[in-house]
Amino acid sequence: MSSELSMTEKMLPASSFTSTSIRPSYYIREPNFGKYDNIEDITVVWLDSHSNVSLDCFDMKIRLRYLINHLLTFHSISTCLEYMNSDIEYEKVFFIVSGSDSEIILPEIHLSPKIHFNYIFCNDKEKYENLSQTYSKIRGIFNDKDSLLKNVTQKSLRDLSNESARFMWFQMLIEILIKMEHTDEAKSDLIEICRKQYKNDLVQSKRIDEFEKTYTADKAASWYTRDSFVYRLLNKALRTENIDIIYKFRSFIADLHQQLSVLQSTEPISTDEFLYRGQKLPIEELQYLQKNINGYLSMNTFVSFSRSSQAALLFAGKGEDRPQLESVLFQTEVNDGLAIFANIENVSYYKDEGEFLFTIGSVFRIADIEHIGNIIWVITLVIDTNANEDVEKLSKYLKKYYTGECSLLKIAEILFQIGEYDRAEHYCKLCNEQLHVDHQDRCRLNLLFGDIFRAGKGDFQAAEQFYVSALKLAQDSSLRASVLAGLGRLEDETGKYEAALTHLTESFDLNLKEHPNTTNEIVAKVYADIALVYRHKLDFTKSLEYYNQSLEINLQLLPDLHPSLANLYNNIAYLNTVLGKYDEAMKSYETSLKIQLKSLPKTHPDIATVYNNMAILHECNHDSQLAMEMFCKSLELFSAVLPSDHPTIATLYHNIGTSFHEIKNYPKAITHLEKALDLRKKILPLTHLHIAESYESLAYSYYGVYDYQKTLDFCNMALEIDPTRAALHECIGETRSKQHDYDGALVAFRKAIDLCNPLMMKDNRLLARIHFSMAQVLLTQEKLDEALECYKTVSLVPLSYADQDTLAVANMHLADIYTYKKQFRLAIESYKKCLDYNSECVPQVEMYNNLAANYFEVGQEEADEEYYRKALEIRKKILNVFPLDDQDLGITYSIIGTIYYKLNEYDLCLEHKEKARDHLLKNVSMNNDILTNICESIASFYELRGEMEKAIENGELLLKLQMDKFDSENPKNLDILANLCNNLGSLYHQVQNIEKAIECVEQAVTFERIAKISNPELYDNNFEILQSQVITCGNLAALYEEAEATEKQIIMLNRCLEIYSKLVLHSQQKTDLALASMAEIFKMLGGCYSKLDDHHMAFKSYQQALYFFIQLGSNNETMSNEYKENLENAKMKMNNKS
Known part of the structure; x- marks a missing residue:
């Protein structure tokens, strides 16, 4: 059916994308801050595996002596990679690489935090320009040293x-x-x-x-x-x-x-x-x-x-x-x-x-x-x-807190705030070494340690130990409230939502005792933490309520550029995305990003979080390309500051994978989703909902590559964690259907329907989608009445219980079923209802096309011109109302031409077929099959009208189109080409262009010969194929006769005899026709040899002609006398010559 959707197009829940929240990890890294092999300056690394760069580097070192103190050269990609991946720590590396090497090494090192800038030094700048779009650290592409040297600089201002x-x-x-x-x-x-x-x-x-x-x-x-x-x-x-x-x-x-x-x-x-x-x-x-x-x-x-x-x-x-x-x-x-x-x-x-x-x-x-x-x-x-x-x-506000008391702990806190997690941990350790065992700052130190391991490293086991230690050391209610809030955030991120709410509520109550006025920054922060828990519990309304309360307080207290405001706008934007308020979401994201870019370092993880969430919004707006760019930008920023197995990295891999799924690049989707799953299984409890989410997304993507067993495996693994996911049962149903297990598919669909909450499902298309899928299975089982009932169930839902989008989609599918059952009048009514809803969820042009197609079918069934006229009216409306590309214009004009043909308005038919041809020719590769049919029709029209030049023009185009899609592995294509060449030869013959006619038919013979070589058994035993070959050879022989090319004519006639001998051998029931044809061909051969004065061969040919005529057993005395007279004349001439 024209409007049928594939399962992978229909089935991707909005929850497939994950907002970036720091998730648990058991990653522990001990950075070596004592190792600085080159602290004097930046390092320049130069790689060119195809030439010796020593002189170039020496020259560069001299000319950049004010900058470069540490320059390394490599001639081997593997050696360079080994060095770059070693544990030598650089603050900044400027990497110069040749063009050819860049394509190999940049994918390996681009995300490394060691790399500050990449420079490509090559001969052909244009060849490598596209790399700048893929790798954001590329500072430039250069083909001369002067330009390169100007750009390899470090700002002193x-x-x-x-x-x-x-x-x-x-x-x-x-x-x-x-x-x-x-x-x-x-x-x-x-x-x-x-x-x-x-x-x-x-x-x-x-x-x-x-x-x-x-x-x-x-x-x-x-x-x-x-x-x-x-x-x-x-x-x-x-x-x-x-x-x-x-x-x-x-x-x-x-x-x-x-x-x-x-x-x-x-x-x-x-x-x-x-x-x-x-x-x-x-x-x-x-x-x-x-x-x-x-x-x-x-x-x-x-x-x-x-x-x-x-x-x-x-x-x-x-x-x-x-x-x-x-x-x-x-x-x-x-x-x-x-x-x-x-x-x-x-x-x-x-x-x-x-x-x-x-x-x-x-x-x-x-x-x-x-x-x-x-x-x-x-x-x-x-x-x-x-x-x-x-x-x-903002600076004055922050300095009140950070620089009022100056200590190592404050340095660590600032480093934590700007996303320098490893360094923050390092200075916490220094502080730990210096503080007395019972120092009052030990509680704050353990709290900060907990935050670093929770938010910066994802090591939740270590984080919990530090929070517990901090709680034991908390001597006043204010500190105790802060530690309880930290524990609450930790429990939220491990999926222990009720425990998180308990600790956050305790923190809130302690803060109220300490600060009875609820308009304070601490209360606002707790509100935001509680909001995040409710968001993870999928209670979006309550989450948004708490976020708005937090924002209201903070707007009164904080400077306009405070990062906390940016985080609130980001979270509110995410909730608006989930709730479908995309415009509001985008405004909030833009506000958040504007604040962050002015108040945080440009590589801060919070900025990466906003990029991730904006990508989700772009996906919801069906802009997958922009979403992919945002996801990759987010991954690049996170990779620069987080460990490679941090849970946030897993989230980004998951989101990028889901984005690839959206654009139907399933292999890349699977690659990224499996990376995410591997990381999540390392750092999350195996029953965590995010692992179920990974299983679910992998199920959809494996469905996209037709690996149905893996689809079922992942669905079942996801259901073991969360058996309430209706969409997973739907996926199982679709997969069972593809495996032809239709009863199993119906069982799964019915489970999915049972899990749908009737109070909620009328707001979305899941229920309609499941009924549609059930209808497809029931149609396959020829249970047509049950299939119709599935769609009626959805299509009859009143507007008071379902939005118009749901009803529009239901009527669209119902119309498709009626079309499938050839109940065209009922289909017309359903398509009209679908269009009356004016929903953006259904393809308007497609609906009008389907409506017109059904009017056309009724017109054919009833030979009713009125329905043809209605179909024509709709097609014209499509042309006038909707912006169509050349392909759609071409198809529409072609269909209009066909309708005019049915209405016997042949001039208009021809006019629209030619318009269709002209539009479709703008993209031949996409429209070849349609074009061949159209050009064939146009050529036939002109031939019937006697306009041979135009017939030839379209015939030539038709031949070219067939040649463009020529498949040497398919002999049938060769037969089509041979037939077209024959027809084109006939057209040229009619305008007396014998030379072009011969050229065309010779090409037909060549195609037939190639086809025979590819499958000799078929071409030597099939009567229709042999007969087609005889016609081609006979046509060419006749053309050679007109061109007085007697020797070539003889060759073709002998080829005809060869084919007819096979016809006699393999097709006994058609022997008489073959015998008569062979007699006639030998007679023509005799005439050819006579022209060449080869009377001996003429005699033998006439003798064979008479033999086959006698074998035919014909009673035609006139023809018999003609054969005998030819033989006698040849004999006389042969004797006279001797």
């Missing part, structure tokens, strides 16, 4: 308009490090890591010894300005934001910052004074600054300026490093109240440079950029504060 969120968190970490109490251990940590870095450098080793013996806080500026290990390592750690190395420098950073503060307060600076800084800046950074006049930036490190513009110009140069680097002079007017900086001339290692030093992260506004003398760029900066007022409000 931070653009605050785009990176204000990360700047804010980084500055808070620096502020805590500066304010922390520092012991001698801090200096020892610094010396230890410096010794390791410079163990083979005698000069720097001596300076480290000197530092260890002589350093005091008042010498910080002196050591920083000295050309030594301190400046090199600290600046590069700050530039790459390597918090672990920065932590080793914590006491030095605090000393230098404090020294600048003291100097600033004791040695005031004139406010009308200008300071200068000379620098060579990568061209792309300069261009970016030019586009952002009045934008804001900060320097990543401590930054020095000078009173002397001439001294600064020495560092800027005179443009000698173009085109890679431009000479730049920064100038700024002193403003003594907005930044910490000081004149360090008296404390610097070099006393005569007039140097001023700004502390880390000083903010400047770009006032002006001017090019002087085509040599130097002068950039005027204004000392300012944070550019973004909303971010500044």
Whole structure:
């Protein structure tokens, strides 16, 4: 039936996609924070397996000496992969790879958090451009070193308009490090890591010894300005934001910052004074600054300026490093109240440079950029504060909590908040080592440990141990409430929903005792936690109620860019998606993402969560391509911060797999769903609903690849966990149907119907879908009345109990059944009802097509022109109302042509058939079969009308279409081609183009010969095939006669004789026809030989002709005399010649 849907199209519950919630994992990883083989800078890795890159790399190292200190080259993909997958830890890797190698290695390393940027260096840029769409870390594709070198740069300036969120968190970490109490251990940590870095450098080793013996806080500026290990390592750690190395420098950073503060307060600076800084800046950074006049930036490190513009110009140069680097002079007017900086001339290692030093992260506004003398760029900066007022409000709010009390625990909390889970755990361990066994912060420390293992690692066993320890240590109700909330979140994520609600309620009650006013942030958080539990319990209405309560409170208390608001908008958006409110959901997602991109680092897991949930929304809107992009983006972000076997990674694999299922790429769906299942089985209880969800989705995808046994296996495994899933029984029913176990299918369908809640199922199409599937099975069993009842059950549901979409679909299927039973009038009524509902759930064009087809059938049954006219009217409406592509236009015009044919309006028939042909020719590969039928009809029309040139034109097109879909493995196709060539030859003969006629029929003979070679037994024994071959050879022989090609004519006539001999041998009942034909062919052969004066062969041919005529036993005296006369004449000529 035209509107029949496949099971895989119909059957994919909305629950198949999973919103990202951190799920349990037994993953434990111990990062080695003591191992830093290359802490001085970024690492550049260069791979080209097809040539020696040493010279190129050497040249690059020289030209990028201001940047690259650690460059590695590889000529083997396997060796490179082995090194990249080793446990050597990099902060940032810039990976340069040849074009051909990129296609092999990028899929293996792209998601690695070590890789910061990828660069492709090749000869053919266009060939590899598509890789940029697949791999987001590709920074560029280059075919010359200059372009490559310009792009392999690390920013020394931070653009605050785009990176204000990360700047804010980084500055808070620096502020805590500066304010922390520092012991001698801090200096020892610094010396230890410096010794390791410079163990083979005698000069720097001596300076480290000197530092260890002589350093005091008042010498910080002196050591920083000295050309030594301190400046090199600290600046590069700050530039790459390597918090672990920065932590080793914590006491030095605090000393230098404090020294600048003291100097600033004791040695005031004139406010009308200008300071200068000379620098060579990568061209792309300069261009970016030019586009952002009045934008804001900060320097990543401590930054020095000078009173002397001439001294600064020495560092800027005179443009000698173009085109890679431009000479730049920064100038700024002193403003003594907005930044910490000081004149360090008296404390610097070099006393005569007039140097001023700004502390880390000083903010400047770009006032002006001017090019002087085509040599130097002068950039005027204004000392300012944070550019973004909303971010500044958030920063002040967060600092009240994070920087009020400065400790290792606060550093760990910030790292946890920005998704740096491994580092957060590391600093918790350091804190654990330093805290006294009964220190008051031990409860908070264990609570944070629990949060890290729950949310960051998915190790729920470890998380529970820490929460229990924290609960034992909680000495006040506020801390106890926080720990109980943590336990509640843990139980929610392991599916223990009632226990979760119990602990969250306890937390809520304790908070109320501590803070009777319910308008507080803690109460809002508990509301959000309770909402999440109800969401997982599928009570979406109650969940949304709690989320809205939480949002209402937080909007009163929090800054506009607080991440908690983003999380609430995200969760509310997800619920609106589930409830079908897609527009509201999208608005909330956009609000959430807008807040996150301004308040969180761009790789934060919360951003990845929103991308995942937006992908689910795009799937609901049937935009699978955009959904796939969002899922992959989410997976990329999560993979950068989470362990590879984290439950969230499993969720993403599941969602990507379900997305592949949506676009019917079932093999890829299965691959991703099985990855998800493997991870979930490692990290979840085997009875968890998410494992049932994986089984269910795998069942659908295996159905898509026709592996029905695996479909049933996965359905049954899912039902063992959750026997109440009606859709699974439906899937079993569909599968049993495919296995021809129709009774088993009906049993499963009836179970599915029993599990459907009548109060709920009238709101969706599941019940209608099951009845439809039952009807299909009943039709197969020829139980037509029962099949009809299934659809009537749905179609008769009143609008007060079911939405119009459900009724429209039911009437569509009911009409299909009537069409199947050839009850066309009843089908017409059902299609009209279906269309009256004006539902978006049914394909409008298809419904009108089916309605028109039924009118046409009634017209044929009753020879009633009125019904043909109604069919014609609907087809014209389809053309005028609906936007159709060329294929649909072509099909519609063709059907209209057929209707005009039935109405005996042949000119209109021909006109519409030609329109159909012209539209379908725009995509021949999709429309070949339809086109061949149309062109055949058009050619026949023109032949009947005597318009041979047009008949030939369409005949040639018809032959080309058949040639395009030629299948050498199917001899029947060769017969079709031979027949077309014969017909085309006939058309050319009628216009006296003998040469083209011969060419066509010769091609027909060739096709028949090839067909015989492919299946000689068939072609030597089938009467119809042999007869067709005789006709072709006879036609060609006749054409050769007209062309006076006598020798070729003889060859064809002999071929005819060869075929007829087989006809006589294999078809005794048709012997007389064969004998008569052979007699006639020998007579024609005699005439051919006579023309060639070969009277001996002429005599033999006439002799054979007479023999077969006599064998025929004919009483036709005239023909007998003719055969005898030919023989005598040939004999006479033969004797005369001899």
